[in-house]
Amino acid sequence: MKTLQNIDRRIIYLLVFLALAVPMLQPIGLPFGINESSQKVYDLVDALKPGDVLVLSFDYSPSGQAQLDPQARAVMKHAYSKEGVKIINVAFWPSGPLFADKFLGEMEGTHDKVYGEDYVSLGYVAGAETAISAFGKDMHQAYPRDRHGNSIGDIPMMRDIKSAADVDLMISFGTGTPGVPEHVRQIVTVYGTPFAVCMNSVSVAGNIPYYNAGQMKGYLNGLRGAAEYEMMMKEPGSATASMDSLSFSHLTVIIFILLGNIAYFADPDRKKK
Amino acid sequence: MKSQGLMIAITFVFALIIIIDAFFAIDFISAASTEIQNWGTIIASLALALAAVNLIRIHSRRIRLRRGEWYNSVALLTVMFVQTAIGLVNRSTGEVYNFGFNNIMTPLGATMYALLAFWIASAAYRAFTARSIDSAILLVAATVVMLGNAPIGESIWSAFPSIKTWIMDVPNMAAQRGIMIGGGIGAIALGLRILMGIERGHLGGSDE
Numbered sequence: 001m002k003t004l005q006n007i008d009r010r011i012i013y014l015l016v017f018l019a020l021a022v023p024m025l026q027p028i029g030l031p032f033g034i035n036e037s038s039q040k041v042y043d044l045v046d047a048l049k050p051g052d053v054l055v056l057s058f059d060y061s062p063s064g065q066a067q068l069d070p071q072a073r074a075v076m077k078h079a080y081s082k083e084g085v086k087i088i089n090v091a092f093w094p095s096g097p098l099f100a101d102k103f104l105g106e107m108e109g110t111h112d113k114v115y116g117e118d119y120v121s122l123g124y125v126a127g128a129e130t131a132i133s134a135f136g137k138d139m140h141q142a143y144p145r146d147r148h149g150n151s152i153g154d155i156p157m158m159r160d161i162k163s164a165a166d167v168d169l170m171i172s173f174g175t176g177t178p179g180v181p182e183h184v185r186q187i188v189t190v191y192g193t194p195f196a197v198c199m200n201s202v203s204v205a206g207n208i209p210y211y212n213a214g215q216m217k218g219y220l221n222g223l224r225g226a227a228e229y230e231m232m233m234k235e236p237g238s239a240t241a242s243m244d245s246l247s248f249s250h251l252t253v254i255i256f257i258l259l260g261n262i263a264y265f266a267d268p269d270r271k272k273k
Numbered sequence: 274m275k276s277q278g279l280m281i282a283i284t285f286v287f288a289l290i291i292i293i294d295a296f297f298a299i300d301f302i303s304a305a306s307t308e309i310q311n312w313g314t315i316i317a318s319l320a321l322a323l324a325a326v327n328l329i330r331i332h333s334r335r336i337r338l339r340r341g342e343w344y345n346s347v348a349l350l351t352v353m354f355v356q357t358a359i360g361l362v363n364r365s366t367g368e369v370y371n372f373g374f375n376n377i378m379t380p381l382g383a384t385m386y387a388l389l390a391f392w393i394a395s396a397a398y399r400a401f402t403a404r405s406i407d408s409a410i411l412l413v414a415a416t417v418v419m420l421g422n423a424p425i426g427e428s429i430w431s432a433f434p435s436i437k438t439w440i441m442d443v444p445n446m447a448a449q450r451g452i453m454i455g456g457g458i459g460a461i462a463l464g465l466r467i468l469m470g471i472e473r474g475h476l477g478g479s480d481e
Contacts, residue, residue, distance in 0.1 A: 007398065009395045012391070012394050012398060013391045013394075013395065015394075016390055016391050016394045017391070020390070030424040030425055030427075030428055031424065031427070031428070032424035032427060033427065033434065035434075061382060062378055062379040062380075062381070062382025062383055063382040063383065063385060063386040064386070065379055065382070065383050066383050066386065066387060094321075095374070095378075097365070098365070098371060098374045098375075101366065101371060102371070102375060125314050126314055126317035126318040126320070126321055127313050127314035127316075127317035127318075128317070130313035130314060130317065131313075131314045131317065133310050134307070134310040134311055134313065134314055137306070137307050137310060141307060141311050142310075142311065142314065147366060148366060190295070201422065204441070205441065205445050205449065206449055208441055208442065208445065208446055208449065209446050209449050209450050209453060212442065222422075224422055224423070224424075243423075244424070246423050246424070247424050247425035247426075248425070249390060249394075250419045250420065250422070250423040250425065250426075251423070251425055252394060253393060253394045253397055254416055254419060254420070256394050256395075256397055256398035257397045257398065257401050257412065257416065259398060260397065260398040260399060260400075260401060260402055261401075261403055261412075264402040264403075264404070265403075
């Protein structure tokens with residue numbers, strides 16, 4: 001029992017590492033269902049018609065990329081495959097535009113959208129919630145130029161898109177502040193714009209009231225959400241491949257919690273402590 | 274003190290314009306509100322520059338005085354200047370700037386976050402014990418949510434996802450809503466205090 005009470009942390013680290021790495025090298029392919037919230041995000045993107053406007057807001061930093069990158073990659077692939085849909089890429093986090101650029105680079109040649117006519121990258125604007133509000137109210141004033149320095153008035157697709165009221169769907173890839181509450185307060189409540197979120201797992205518990213209140217029409221929950229989206233697109237990718245690692249790492253943590261409790265209750269001195 | 278009075282008056286007028294614009298559709302108020310919000314984004318950009326200046330001051334001083342682990346400050350300032358110079362010459366859309374971001378910043382940031390998996394496992398083993406009824410409830414809820422979220426949970430028992438959904442949608446949401454409503458009321462109260470000039474912390478002075 002003494003051994004159980006004092007497992008060296010390096011052994012724990014090693015077992016967690018193995019639980020993450022081995023399934024990556026030898027996938028088992030454990031089955032998983034599609035959550036209703038993920039299905040709703042897919043349906044919202046899939047229901048976009050020619051002429052509809054979609055805003056993709058990249059509100060995360062490198063620390064969130066393990067969960068958010070696969071989500072963004074899958075959603076963007078789906079959105080850019082929708083004929084005639086106008087897409088605006090924005091960011092309210094400084095590193096956001098660099099992620100958008102990365103995915104656009106990866107997708108080059110896989111879609112027939114033309115920059116300026118079908119999609120545009122507006123880049124980052126500082127100011128957090130104030131910036132979101134300014135963007136929703138008047139995109140042309142909040143972003144006088146796009147990410148490449150073109151005047152927004154000269155971009156053909158932006159001529160008729162002025163405010164969040166002209167947007168048919170907004171999706172935020174977010175991990176913190178500004179994030180869901182700020183978008184709900186400044187965009188959803190004011191303009192009634194349909195809104196969906198792709199977030200990391202740790203943010204779900206705090207943002208779930210917005211989903212149940214109907215302010216958030218759907219959400220992707222971390223890496224699992226990304227894997228579900230890939231499965232709905234019938235294109236399994238990096239997130240689907242990581243599901244076994246997720247399972248075994250969770251299981252390892254649970255086993256250590258159990259061991260910790262067994263050691264605690266088996267300790268005859270615990271009442272004295 | 275005169276300048277504080279002026280600041281309070283400006284805060285009051287600007288806030289009033291934003292509040293009126295939120296509730297009524299009046300053209301000139303809407304135009305003024307848009308302008309104020311655009312000023313907000315410009316001020317925020319300047320604040321970022323100010324933060325950079327502050328960072329340089331603090332770390333330059335640390336290097337000059339050779340304070341503990343001052344070499345980390347050298348690394349920080351070097352990377353900051355190099356990446357800024359690349360951004361100014363190559364722009365943030367350029368290949369060189371993106372190379373630095375994708376191959377240095379992104380892996381480092383992701384690694385720092387990923388290390389949590391190891392610390393959480395170790396911390397959970399040492400600290401996550403059912404010492405009381407409260408901690409036992411927390412422990413069971415956390416375990417079920419973890420199993421409900423991972424595919425292996427479904428394979429062990431198909432009811433795990435449903436139980437997880439109930440935990441998230443009922444007790445979790447009740448608590449989150451309570452926190453949100455409480456926070457919202459607090460924000461309204463704080464906003465009113467600032468508008469009335471009772472709260473002056475943001476002006477750099479005391480409440481008096």
